[in-house]
Amino acid sequence: MPKIVDHELQKAKVAEATWRVIQKHGIEQASVRNIAEEAGISVGSMRHYFSTQSELLSYSMKRVSERVSQRIYDTVFSGDLMQDIPSLLHEVLPTDNEKRLEMEVWFSFVVKSLSDESLRALRHQVDDELRSIFVQVFNGLSENQLLLPGLDFAIEVERFYAVLDGLAIHAVMRPERVTPEVMIAVIKQHLLSLCQPNVPSMVKKPESNAKKEQPRDT
Amino acid sequence: MPKIVDHELQKAKVAEATWRVIQKHGIEQASVRNIAEEAGISVGSMRHYFSTQSELLSYSMKRVSERVSQRIYDTVFSGDLMQDIPSLLHEVLPTDNEKRLEMEVWFSFVVKSLSDESLRALRHQVDDELRSIFVQVFNGLSENQLLLPGLDFAIEVERFYAVLDGLAIHAVMRPERVTPEVMIAVIKQHLLSLCQPNVPSMVKKPESNAKKEQPRDT
DNA sequence: TTGTTTTTAGAACATTTGTATTAAAAAGGA
DNA sequence: TCCTTTTTAATACAAATGTTCTAAAAACAA
Structure with a gap:
């Protein structure tokens, strides 16, 4: 009988409108009216999905975190x-415009x-989840005996x-300086500095021209 | 003839009231009324020192940065x-309540x-100034031939x-986990990892009891 | 004391805020 | 077609916002 509307789809639409408002005008301007206008619906209509502004903002923040989680999950x-460690962190860092938008909004919420x-x-x-990645990273490195001896895991x-x-903060604040290339280079250098020399899969001093790794031709 | 009031002193008082409002209730609540009330003066009075809210916030942000600069300058x-490098960074990191208040406010402004x-x-x-510290750090380490060879300075x-x-972000977000001790340990470990082994002034594995360095009595 | 100027306080203004209320519109089953 | 329920739109309202304005209070020089 009733008009059928996909609630989750509408809520997601409103959440994304919230992100755009926050990115363009700051979280101070994330009023119900501004968000409704950005989403292209009326405030009365929006109220069917979020009964208070606080609910709206909580949901929008949660959606950001879910997007990040999804990216981590999707990493191959x-x-x-x-x-794999640089690949994973590449998905968390603001290495493209979409992720930078998310990161700006995330910092606003934080x-x-x-x-x-x-x-x-x-x-x-989210903080706990992100930090646990690094616990797993060190467990993995340790199990494979890649780590330098004598490292204090907690530190x-x-x-x-x-x-x-x-890196994430600096990339958001100074994207022209902290480019995706810089971020990945920093991550790889940090990882290398934790490991024993002569790890097979990573060359310590690659020549500056050729970029392809393991150039063993057949 | 006129009533004499130290303008700079009043402006500083208002700026500090702004910090407290931001820390307690968020920058969204940093309205002229709330700030005036926190400062213990009327809005009309506050307007003699700041003609617009934007001016007020700009000044408050500038005062935070000046406090940090002053601390850097005062470091012996x-x-x-x-x-010296850990000492200097100790002054920048939120290693006590006062500095953590400043850092929270600073992030709000950022x-x-x-x-x-x-x-x-x-x-x-401020970003440029802070970054330049690290340029100087590497110049200093390099001049003293303390650095490991082959490091990419820019990275x-x-x-x-x-x-x-x-560290600063994490200390603000999770002070119970990222304590001053953790921060300093991380900084020292990072510094050590950049340097050649057996640097005289720093023992690689100090015994856990004795803390006094160079225990030469008399 | 008197006079002059700065500082202060508070009211007033239009705008924006979150939320509540109301009625119209839409959509699918009868 | 008509009916029922959800969704939508628009208005209403009190509170809070930035800014302006006016007059009282305060402090120093005469």
Whole structure:
């Protein structure tokens, strides 16, 4: 009998409109009216999907985190850690416009979560998930006996994680300087610096011209 | 003839009230009324020092950056780079409550600057200054022949700078995990990893009990 | 004390905010 | 076609916003 509308689809549409408003005008301008206008619907209509503004913002933040999680999940692995770790982190870092938009919006939510209790839990959860990646990274490196001896795992996890988020912030703030190439180079250099020399899958000093790895022709 | 009031002192008082409002309730709540109330003056009075809200926020942001600059300037150096570099970064990182308050406020301004043109220049300036510290760090390490050979300066500057800001973010977000001790340990480990082994002023594996360096009595 | 100027306080303004309410429009089953 | 329910749109309202304006208060010089 009733008009059938895909609720989840509408909510997603509104969430993405929220992202655009935040990116263009800041989270201070993320009012229900501005978001409704950006989404192309009326405020009364939007209220059928989000009964309060707080709900709307929480959902929009959650959608950002889900997009990141999805990207991590979709990453395909080769089995070679020295290649897979940069690939994975490439998916988390703002290495293209879409991911940079997400990152800008994410930082807006993160800062807001410092004074907004309703956003704090999600921030902590994402933080924990991201950090656990590095725990797994070191477990993997350790199991494959790639790591330099004598490293303090707890400290190294924090250090690698700090490199990631520091790069992310700098890429958002200074995209012209911290390009995708710079980010990947930093990640690879950091990874290399943690490992024993002469790891087979990674050449320590590649010649600057040829880019192809393992140039063994048949 | 007139009532004499120290303008700069009043402006500073208002700026600090702005910080407190931002830290307690978020930058969205940094309205002229809320700030005036926090500063203990009326909005009409505040208007004698800041004719617009934009001016007020710009000034408050500038004051934060000046506090950080001052701390950098005040740092006393021993002449031993392996000791001075951590000391310097200790002054930039949120290693106590006062600095953490500043950092939270700074991040609020930084995120706002993404969509507020009037704050962008200052953000870029501070970013340049902070980054230049690491250029100097590598110049210093290089001149003293402490660096490992074959390092790519441009990449290493970005990497060390990323460690700093990543730590700062994580300390603000998770102070219970990223404590001052963790931050300093990460910084020292990063510095050590860049340097040749057996640097005289830093012991690679200090015994866990004795903390005093160079225990030469008399 | 008197006079002059700055500082202060508070009210006033139009605009924007989140939320509530109301009625019209839409869509599918009878 | 008509009926039922959801979805949509528009208005209404109190509260908060940035800014302006006016007059009182304060402080120093005469």
